Amino acid sequence: MDRLVIGGRELKNRLFIGSGKFADERVIRDIVAQTGVEVVTVALRRVSLSGDGENILHCIPKECVLLPNTSGARTAEEAIRIARLARAAGCGNWVKIEVISDNKYLLPDNNETIKATGVLAEEGFVVLPYMHPDLYAAKELERAGAAAVMPLGAPIGTNRGLKTKEIVRILIEECSVPVIVDAGIGKPSEAAEAMEMGAAACLVNTAIATAGDPLVMARAFSQAVAAGRLAYLAQPGERTEYARASSPLTGFLGS
Amino acid sequence: MGSFYEQIEAYASFDFAGFLGRVTPRQVDLVLKKDFLSPLDFLTLLSPAALERLEAMAQKAHRLTRQHFGRVIQLYTPIYLANYCVNHCLYCNFNHRSDINRRQLTEAEIEREAEAIAATGLRQILLLTGEKPGKDALDYLIRSVEIVRKHFTAIGIEVNPMDVDEYRRLAAAGVDSLTIYQEVYDRSVYDRLHPAGPKKDYRWRLDAPERGCQAGFRAVNIGALLGLNHWPSEAFFTGLHASYLQNKYLGTEIGIAVPRIKAGPGNYQPEAPVTDRDLVQILLAFRLFMPRAGITLSTREPAELRNHLLPLGITRMSAGSNTAVGGHIDDEADEGQFHVSDERSVDEVRQMLIAKGYQPVHQDWHSLA
Ligand code: SF4
Numbered sequence: 336m337d338r339l340v341i342g343g344r345e346l347k348n349r350l351f352i353g354s355g356k357f358a359d360e361r362v363i364r365d366i367v368a369q370t371g372v373e374v375v376t377v378a379l380r381r382v383s384l385s386g387d388g389e390n391i392l393h394c395i396p397k398e399c400v401l402l403p404n405t406s407g408a409r410t411a412e413e414a415i416r417i418a419r420l421a422r423a424a425g426c427g428n429w430v431k432i433e434v435i436s437d438n439k440y441l442l443p444d445n446n447e448t449i450k451a452t453g454v455l456a457e458e459g460f461v462v463l464p465y466m467h468p469d470l471y472a473a474k475e476l477e478r479a480g481a482a483a484v485m486p487l488g489a490p491i492g493t494n495r496g497l498k499t500k501e502i503v504r505i506l507i508e509e510c511s512v513p514v515i516v517d518a519g520i521g522k523p524s525e526a527a528e529a530m531e532m533g534a535a536a537c538l539v540n541t542a543i544a545t546a547g548d549p550l551v552m553a554r555a556f557s558q559a560v561a562a563g564r565l566a567y568l569a570q571p572g573e574r575t576e577y578a579r580a581s582s583p584l585t586g587f588l589g590s
Numbered sequence: 591m592g593s594f595y596e597q598i599e600a601y602a603s604f605d606f607a608g609f610l611g612r613v614t615p616r617q618v619d620l621v622l623k624k625d626f627l628s629p630l631d632f633l634t635l636l637s638p639a640a641l642e643r644l645e646a647m648a649q650k651a652h653r654l655t656r657q658h659f660g661r662v663i664q665l666y667t668p669i670y671l672a673n674y675c676v677n678h679c680l681y682c683n684f685n686h687r688s689d690i691n692r693r694q695l696t697e698a699e700i701e702r703e704a705e706a707i708a709a710t711g712l713r714q715i716l717l718l719t720g721e722k723p724g725k726d727a728l729d730y731l732i733r734s735v736e737i738v739r740k741h742f743t744a745i746g747i748e749v750n751p752m753d754v755d756e757y758r759r760l761a762a763a764g765v766d767s768l769t770i771y772q773e774v775y776d777r778s779v780y781d782r783l784h785p786a787g788p789k790k791d792y793r794w795r796l797d798a799p800e801r802g803c804q805a806g807f808r809a810v811n812i813g814a815l816l817g818l819n820h821w822p823s824e825a826f827f828t829g830l831h832a833s834y835l836q837n838k839y840l841g842t843e844i845g846i847a848v849p850r851i852k853a854g855p856g857n858y859q860p861e862a863p864v865t866d867r868d869l870v871q872i873l874l875a876f877r878l879f880m881p882r883a884g885i886t887l888s889t890r891e892p893a894e895l896r897n898h899l900l901p902l903g904i905t906r907m908s909a910g911s912n913t914a915v916g917g918h919i920d921d922e923a924d925e926g927q928f929h930v931s932d933e934r935s936v937d938e939v940r941q942m943l944i945a946k947g948y949q950p951v952h953q954d955w956h957s958l959a
Binding site for chain 1: 656657658659660661662713743808836837840841842843844882944947948949951953954955956
């Protein structure tokens, strides 16, 4: 049985989606209904805490896991404060840590992310840190209590695909928590590629939200993620570079 | 420490007209193929030859904007707090010599203005004043911020340049963004248009955005008032200034605005008018030079033109603007800082955005102050 469990919740759909950049956020409801997506991330900076006016939370079906993110945070301290605000506002106890102090490329700051992860995991949050793929940082995040790590495939919003493939592959090999590829995935085939490698899930926002038809694109991604996962499961022998070959070249030597 | 001034100096003897005149459409094509543009690539896009590639520029600018910002437009509106001003900017209705009713909103009036604006659904606000020397002016501004904070999630200021400590006090009070336009980068034109008052000090103003970055504002917006001087070099220096700031202060969101002046007090007419086509070219060149920078378009431009400019790189628009002090609570208040061309209500702008496939966004930050 192939299960993905994060924060005590079993997830059947391995596509996570973002809620930013949509022309009309109400399409999120249709996406969830048609694809069975279970995790939706929301920038808390966009959520009206006073409860008045438009509220993106209304567009996210109750059965989904709400994953508030700390987008806009430039330091660990800001991320921590945003996470606490989110929980106080009734957004649950999952949080995606995003600490970015680089407005040019929007690359995450691993050091600050590790600090925030430690504090929030201690406070009982299910912490999913967005990170720059780096083995040492991933290990630190694990030690700090991260429920998963979310390395970027390419800089946020670039739709460039899995540019960090080799390092993400190492994280998948070495991490004991799920590795979720976040950011940069522009096409369903790229999501499939990440899943074939053994990623636990993919988070996609820009590529869906800015597609001509976001709903159809979300379906394509959902299927690609599922297909990639199946492919991964179908070839357990090739999980590592040093997999045992089925027709050994040195078999003639005998054992 | 350094200052953007040194970069301006470096171009002191640069032959803009010569460079721009020599650019060929083929060179523009090469620039369009690049992901990262140098300053001279940017200037290439401001050349007459680039006009022949305007559609290609527009397509790329549109794609980049959609990719980085999505189908989303931020909305905000200004509140004019006071129109007292000691400066003599020749192009501004609030200038010291203008014969207008001078007024500074009381605390109760600020509260009412804020309520009236908040009732339209807007949550992002820009506070403006003229320049009034002395400590009281800063205290007044801080007090105003404290009053409007209850109603808005993001507060910007557009006031006279200040020092880092003053900016820090404002940031601590809850201001998250600073808007300050150099008006005109050309030194001699600047001197001529600012004959008296503290604004004469070109460098104090030029370095103000940098001081804002140092003081820790989340966002700093700059611009040149288009029409005051021949636009290609003005647009060039604005872009260069933005990129200087963004490279040096990675943690600050640097944005650009493209305010265009049509007419001013008395018979003031812009000396170097910028046509719609010029404006489009400037906008596109900015977007291609700084793909992730926010670009603001105000209600100085008429509704129809704003609708057309929308997909070309705009990320932030004002709506329901009134540039007179007390304009939202007082029907008599009609002496604005400049003429508002797009007179649509916030709701009308919102409907237009939705009809064009954009999500109007009212809130983009929670003040943690
Ligand atoms: S532009 Fe500003 S400083 Fe100049 S006169 Fe007008 S209000 Fe005063």
